[in-house]
Amino acid sequence: MSLIRDQAVVLGRLDYSETSQVIVLLTREHGKVRAIAKGIKRGTKQRFAAAIDLLELGSVVLSARQDRPHTLANITEWKQTRSLLGLREKLHRLHAGQYVAEITAALTEDWDPHAVMYDALVHALVVLGDADTPLPAVTAYQQKLLDEIGSWPRFDACVLCGRMDELTHFSSFEGGMICRHCEPTHIEKREVGPITRAMLIDISTTNDPTPAFDLLDYHISHLMGRAPKLSEALLTKTQRGHVR
Amino acid sequence: MNDHPIQSLNELQTQLQKLPGIGPRSAERVAFHLLRESRDYAAQLAGAILAIKDRIIHCRTCYNLTEVDPCSICSNASRDHGEIWVVEQPKDLLALEATGLIHGVYHVLMGHIAPLEGVGPGDLTIDALLDRVRADNVREVILALNPTIEGDGTALHLQSLLAERDVRVSRPARGLAVGTQLEYATVSMLESAIRGRAPM
Numbered sequence: 462m463s464l465i466r467d468q469a470v471v472l473g474r475l476d477y478s479e480t481s482q483v484i485v486l487l488t489r490e491h492g493k494v495r496a497i498a499k500g501i502k503r504g505t506k507q508r509f510a511a512a513i514d515l516l517e518l519g520s521v522v523l524s525a526r527q528d529r530p531h532t533l534a535n536i537t538e539w540k541q542t543r544s545l546l547g548l549r550e551k552l553h554r555l556h557a558g559q560y561v562a563e564i565t566a567a568l569t570e571d572w573d574p575h576a577v578m579y580d581a582l583v584h585a586l587v588v589l590g591d592a593d594t595p596l597p598a599v600t601a602y603q604q605k606l607l608d609e610i611g612s613w614p615r616f617d618a619c620v621l622c623g624r625m626d627e628l629t630h631f632s633s634f635e636g637g638m639i640c641r642h643c644e645p646t647h648i649e650k651r652e653v654g655p656i657t658r659a660m661l662i663d664i665s666t667t668n669d670p671t672p673a674f675d676l677l678d679y680h681i682s683h684l685m686g687r688a689p690k691l692s693e694a695l696l697t698k699t700q701r702g703h704v705r
Numbered sequence: 706m707n708d709h710p711i712q713s714l715n716e717l718q719t720q721l722q723k724l725p726g727i728g729p730r731s732a733e734r735v736a737f738h739l740l741r742e743s744r745d746y747a748a749q750l751a752g753a754i755l756a757i758k759d760r761i762i763h764c765r766t767c768y769n770l771t772e773v774d775p776c777s778i779c780s781n782a783s784r785d786h787g788e789i790w791v792v793e794q795p796k797d798l799l800a801l802e803a804t805g806l807i808h809g810v811y812h813v814l815m816g817h818i819a820p821l822e823g824v825g826p827g828d829l830t831i832d833a834l835l836d837r838v839r840a841d842n843v844r845e846v847i848l849a850l851n852p853t854i855e856g857d858g859t860a861l862h863l864q865s866l867l868a869e870r871d872v873r874v875s876r877p878a879r880g881l882a883v884g885t886q887l888e889y890a891t892v893s894m895l896e897s898a899i900r901g902r903a904p905m
Contacts, residue, residue, distance in 0.1 A: 473821065479725045515821075515854040517893075544892040546900075548854075552861040555854065559821055690820050 465523045465534075467491055468542070470582055471515050472566040476502075484513055484536060485566055486521060487582060492573040493566065496523055496534035516558045516586060518543040530572045547590030553695075557595030560691035561585050561602050567685045568610055581605035595695065600670040603677040612636070612684055616661045619643055628658060631676060633683035651679060654705040671696065672705045714740070766837070768813040768830050770795045778802075778810055785809045787844040791834065791863065793817050793851060801849060809847070812837065817850060817859040826862060834863070838872055845873040852879050852897075878903070 465488075472493070473485035480503045486494045498513060513519075519541040525534030548558045565582060569575065585602040592598055607613040615637030618625045628638040630650040638658065644650060657672040664673060675696060682688040714736055721732035739747055763769070764776035771777070778784060788809030792798050798811050814829045838846060846867055850856035860876060867874050880898025881890055890898075 512853070514893075541891040541893060544896040546893060546896050549857040549861075552858065552865065555858045555861065556820070559854070563821055690823065694820065 462524050462526055464537070465491060465521075465525055467521055467523070468579070469494075469519060469521045470562075470579070470586070471513055471517045471519075472562045474513065474515060482513070483533065487565055487569070487579055488521065488523075488574075489576050489579040490574055492575060493569045493571050494523060494525065494534050495571065496521075496525070496536045498536040498539070501536075513539055516545060516548060516562060517541055518545065518583060518586070543587075545586055545590045548586065553595050554589050554592060556691050556694040557589050557592070557599050558586055560689055560695055561589075561599060563689050563691055564603070564606060564681055564685070567689070568606060568612075568681070575609045578606055578609040581609075596670050596674050597668075599695065600664065600674045600677065603674065603681065604664050607677065607680070612680075614638070614661075614680060616658050629653065631680075633680045649683075651676070656705040671700065675701050763813075767811050768795075768815055768833070769798055769811060786841055788847070789834070789837065789843055789845070790847045790849050792849050793856065793859075797849065797851075809845075814850075814859065817853075817855040818862055819855045820858075829859075831863065831866070835866060835870075838867065838870055843872055845875060848874065848876045850876075 467488040467490050469486040469488045471484060472487050474482050477483045477497060480501070481497055481499045482501050484496050484498050484501075486496060488494055501513060513536075519539050521536060522538035523534040524537055526532060545558075548554045561582060565578070569578070581602055585598045588598040589595055604613065614620075614631070614633075616628075618638070619628060619640035620632070620635045620637040621639055621643040624640040624642070627641040629641045629652060630639050630644045630647070631637070631653045632639050632647055632650045634649045635647070638653065639647060639650065653676060654672075657676055660670060660673045661676065664670065678689070678692055678696070682692070717736045717739070718729070718732040721727050721735050722729060727735070739750070760772045761770050762772070762774060764771045764774055764779055766775045766779040769776045769778065773780075785808045789812050790798075790801060790807055790809055791812045791814060792801065793814055793816060795813055798813060801807050801811070812830070812834045814831065814834070816824060816829055818824060818826055818829065834846075837843065846863075848860040848863055850860050864874050878901055880894055880901055881887070882894070887895070
């Protein structure tokens with residue numbers, strides 16, 4: 462058993478017993494960690510403060526055996542370091558915060574550190590806490606997450622033949638754009654317009670990233686094996702699938 | 706797994722272990738305690754357990770637990786029926802009622818919206834609350850939900866639904882807990898307390 466001190470974001474929590482919870486954390490230096498917080502619901506342990514809530518940022522002390530990644534770590538201390546009350550003021554901010562937590566938990570491996578992703582997640586949550594529209598921050602985080610886990614698709618050329626023109630479709634399975642000539646042989650594909658593709662090549666230039674979010678959410682759904690539960694809350698079915 | 710050769714004792718221990726906070730050792734202790742007690746006591750205990758299953762229902766107005774419908778709070782004419790305190794669970798209602806400060810009535814949602822756990826607005830008693838607000842000439846709805854992400858999300862959802870109606874929507878103050886020390890308060894508690902500070 463070793464003691465680990467790290468910064469962390471709470472990605473999820475579920476009841477383990479009457480008084481304990483299993484908390485899913487994204488730590489900066491140690492990646493995603495599942496840990497048990499014994500007695501957390503009793504509310505009498507000052508080393509836990511009052512509770513550990515979803516999307517909370519804090520410093521954590523864990524006792525863990527990293528050589529046994531499938532066993533739960535123990536949370537021995539938790540101190541909230543930053544308040545994100547702004548997230549709780551608007552429903553769309555809360556939905557967006559839960560969406561980024563959900564896709565992070567689903568697409569990362571335990572004990573696989575991604576400091577850049579951690580920083581991007583914290584940045585996304587901070588920005589969302591004051592955001593009028595959530596999609597710019599969420600789309601920027603989608604990009605960073607996919608880049609960090611090595612699943613950022615190729616948008617500048619056909620992933621099958623290398624052509625750089627007539628790129629009309631996107632295939633999540635193939636990992637990027639496919640051209641008009643390669644597209645007929647593929648079942649899993651989605652038509653993508655030039656505006657969306659340009660947006661995804663340089664995501665920082667766009668004010669309305671709706672089509673980019675839509676396509677990346679489609680890609681993330683394929684990687685997760687299901688659609689994120691908060692997808693629909695951020696973009697309704699009628700707002701999806703428009704070719705631009 | 707219980708390893709007593711007596712089957713009825715094994716069965717009792719198995720059932721006791723399904724109770725929250727009861728492990729194999731506790732189940733064994735309780736089973737042997739019941740074995741030592743009189744038959745009358747065992748019959749009273751079994752009767753009490755069956756009674757809560759047979760008699761307790763949800764009030765059709767507020768969804769509180771009750772033996773008579775409507776419950777004693779909803780049928781009390783001296784309560785202020787224009788003021789509805791919305792809570793997540795019947796246990797929360799009991800906690801508020803224990804203060805002796807609530808003169809209004811309640812509405813129990815029977816949970817909170819938790820999208821990550823697959824719980825949506827349709828799984829709660831939100832429609833019944835909106836019907837009450839529409840029909841009962843309600844002046845104020847107080848959203849006394851847990852200050853968690855899910856509780857706050859549920860409150861925001863209700864706030865958006867109630868905004869279309871001529872009703873005041875509020876929530877209890879939040880921040881520092883009475884009797885605690887500032888140095889042990891979390892950043893969120895302090896921020897809530899600072900933002901919501903009240904004149905003295």
